[in-house]
Amino acid sequence: MLTVEDVVTTYGAVRALDGVSMTVEPSTITAVLGANGAGKTTLLRTVNGLVRPRAGRISYEGRDLLRTHVDEVVRMGIAHVPEGRGVITELTVDENLRLGALWRRNRTELQQSLAEMYELFPPLAERRNKPADTLSGGERQMLAIARALMSRPRLLLLDEPSLGLAPRITAQIMGTLRRLRDEQSLTVVLVEQNARSALSVSDQAIVLNLGRVVVSGPAVELAADEKLRHAYLGF
C-alpha cells in the first residue's frame, strides 16, 4: 500500500533520515520505533509531504507521493495526527471534527461520520459543543484521532499517541486502533517511543536509529528478541 524506498531527508547538515525503506501492507498496523531523534517523526512528515526528501521514492497505491501537495495527500486518503495532538483548542470538539472532513461535500455522509466518531469515542460526545481546551490529554488524543478519521482515510499516520497519557488511556487508544484495523480495514503507521504498547497492537515493526532502519520484521518477533529490546526499545 505504502512503499518508502531509500529516503534521505536532511535538516541543513543533519541527515535525519539516511536511506530508510519500509513497506506497509493494507489493513495492518506498522509500528515505527526508536529513541528520541531517531527520525521517526521526520519519516511521517516526509511521507505526507510536509518535508521534502533529498533522495528516495515514496509511493502510495502506485502513485508518487513526492509530487503531491499536502492538502492533496489528505484527499488521497492519508490522514496525519501530529505529535502534541494538533487539536485547535479554541474551537469546539464538533468544529474540530468537522475540520477533519473539509473536502467532503456530502452533508449526510458528514453527519454519519460525526455520529460514528461519537460512538467510537463516547467521551467526545459528551463534550461536543465545548471548546477543545476543556478536554483532558487523553480526550484530546481521541479528538485528534477522530478528526483524522473524519476524512475516511485508508492510511492513518499517528505520531506518538501515547505521549503524556496514563497507561490505561494508552491501552484504550491502542484497542481502538486494533478495532479500526479489524472492522474497517484501516492501515496504520504508528510512531511510538512506548515500544511495549505499540508492539502489542502492531503486525509489523521497524526500529530506527540515527536515521537508519536497524531492524524490521513481524512485531511478535521483535517483541521476543531480548537483545533488541534492551538495545533499542528500553523494556
Add this chain to the structure above:
Amino acid sequence: MFRFLNLTLNGLTNGMIYAAVALALVMIWRATRIVNFAQGGMLMFTTFIAWDLAQVHHANYWVALVVAVVAGILIGGVAERVLVRPVENGPPLNAVIVTLGLLIFLQALAGMIWGNSQAHSYPPAFRFIGYKVGDRTLRFSPNDLFIVLSVLVVVIALYVLFQRTSLGLQMRATAFNPEVAGLLGVRVGRLLTLGWALAAGLGALVGVLVAGTSSGYVTPVGPFDALLIYGFTAAVIGGLDSPGGAVVGGVVLGLILSYADSYISNFIQTMYALVVLIAVLMIRPKGIFSRTSERRV
C-alpha cells in the same frame, strides 16, 4: 431628558459605525495578528471612488456603494498578498510600519487624484431630518436608521459566515492555528487573503455610510484618521480578538463620545477616545470582553 435621549440615539448611530470599523480590525487581527493601520486609508480611498461616481458621474447611490465595497475587497486582498504576506511572520513592528506606509500612500494618492483642499460632501442614502415625536424632532433620521440596520445586517451575516459555514470554520481554524489547519487541507494563504478582503470590504461600506451622515464629508486626511482611532479603541475595548466584543465596544465608545461631546466639550473628541483607550489598556490590557489568553509561541 429629551436631550439625553437624543445623545443616546446619536451615540448609538456613531457607535454602530465604530463597531463596524472595529470589526474589520478584529477580523484582520484574528487572521494575521496584525492591526491594520491602513484601514482608515483604505476606506477613505474607496469612499472617494464612490464619491467620484456619485457626485461627478451622477451614478446611483447604490451603484456607488457596491462599487466601493468591491474596490475595498480588491484593495484588501491585494494589500495582503503583496505587502502584508512578507511581514506576516516577522516582528510586529515591521507589520505596523508597512500598514502605516500603506495608509500614508493611499492618503497621498487620494490627494493627488482628488485634491486636499476641498471637503467633498457625500449624498446620504435617506433623509437627514430626524423622526418627529409630537412636536419635537429626534436626532435620529431615516439615514441613521439605515446606518444602524446596515451594520447590524453585516454583523449578523459575518456571524453566520464564521459560525455556521465551512468556510467560516476554516477561517477561524486558520486564525487560531494555521499550521494544523494546513495539515487538514485548509488553503491557509487563500483564507488570509480572503480575511483581509472581507475586512476591507466592510471598511468600504463604513466609509460610504460615514461620508453620507449629516456631519460627514470626504477628504484624504482628517475624519478617516479619527475613525481609525475610534475603531481601534472600540476593538481594544472588546479585546481585539472578539468580534462580539468589538461591536459592544463600538456602541460603548459611541455613547461615551456622544455624552462627552455634549456635556464636556466638542473640541476634543479624539482626546476622549485616547482617555478611554488608555484607561482600558491600563485596567484590562487584553480588553474587557477578551477570554482567550495571549497566543502561545
Add this chain to the structure above:
Amino acid sequence: MADELESPAGALIAPTSASSTDRFGVLSRSTLLRHTLAALVGFGVLWLLITSFSDYRNSSWIAPIAFTVCAAAGLTVLVGLSGQISLGHGAFMLVGAYTLALVQEHWTTSHGNLAMIGLLAAAAAGAALFGALVGVAAARLRGPYLAGATLALALGLPTLPSYEKLSGKLGGNAGLFVSSPNPPNGMDLYRWQSVICCASAVVVLWVLANVSRSRVGRSFRAVRDDEIAASLCGLSVPRVQVLAFVLSAAGAGVAGGLLAMIDLTAGPQAFPLSLSFGLLAAVVFGGLGSLAGAIYGSILITLLPLWSQDITDALSVHSHKVSSNMPLMVYGIVLTVAMLAVPNGIQGLLRSLRLTLAPGRRR
C-alpha cells in the same frame, strides 16, 4: 561619530577596526572623548556651512534639518534601540513647543542667549516629563497596542488647545506667541537660528550617542531583543522602557522648542499627524537605531517638500495636487519598501557596502 552606533549588539564589542586602535590609541578607548571630538568637528563644519550659505538655505534647509534631527534621533533610539514604537512623536514636539512658549511667557524677563538655552532645556524637560507619563503607560503595552495609543495621542493632543477650559492659557487654535532669539552683533537672524538649531542637534546627538554606547544603551537593546532574558539579567524592563521614552521625548521636545522659536508661535497646526509619520519615515529610511541614519532621514524629509514641486515639474506633471502630496507619497513608499526590501535602511546599505569593499575589517 554616530556611524558606529549600529543597532546590533555585536557591534559594541568591536566597534573600531584593529588598525585604528593602533593609530588613535586613547581615542578608540574613550568613547566619550571620540564622540566629543566628533561633535566639535561636526559643529565646526556646520558653522562653515551656515556662514557660507544664503539666508534662504539657512532658513529652509539648515535650521529645519537640524531640528528634525533632534526629534528623529530621539525616535530612532526609541524604536531602533528599545524596540518600542511611537507613531505620534509629533505630540512630544508639541509639548516641547508649548513648554517653551509658556515658560517664556511666564518666567523669563530677559531675551539673552542664556535665557534661550534655559528655554530649550525647559522644552526638553517638559517633553521628557510628558514622555515619562506616556512611557509609564507604554511600558505596559506591546507592539500594535502601543502603536495605536501613540497614534491616538498624536491625533488627540493638538485638539487640546481648543478645549474651552484651556484655550485661554494655550491660545486656542492660533497658539502662543514666542519671541525671537536675539542674534549677536553682526549676525542676521536666519543664520543665528541655524546656529542655534545646529548646536542643539549636535548636543542631542552627542548625548544620545553616549547614552546608547553606555550601560543604558545596552539595557535598551537587551530589552528590545528579549524582555524575559533581560529581566532575568536583573534589568527592570518597565524602567528601561520608560527611560527610553523619556530620552526620546526630550529630543523631540528640543525639536519642538526650536520649531516654535523659528515660527515665533507654538500652535497646534505645526504638529499634524503627517509630521509624526514623516519622522517615522525618516528613521526607517535612515535605518532604525542608527543616529547617522536619523540625519540622512531628516535631510530627506526636510528637502523633499521643497523639491517636490521641481520634481513634478520635471516629470511635466504641472499639478499642485500632485506636487503637494509628493512628500507624503514618498513617506508611504519609503516605509513599505524599506520594511519589505531594505529593513536596515540607508545606514544598513552603507554598512554592507563597506563590508563588501573592505572585507578585512572587523565590524
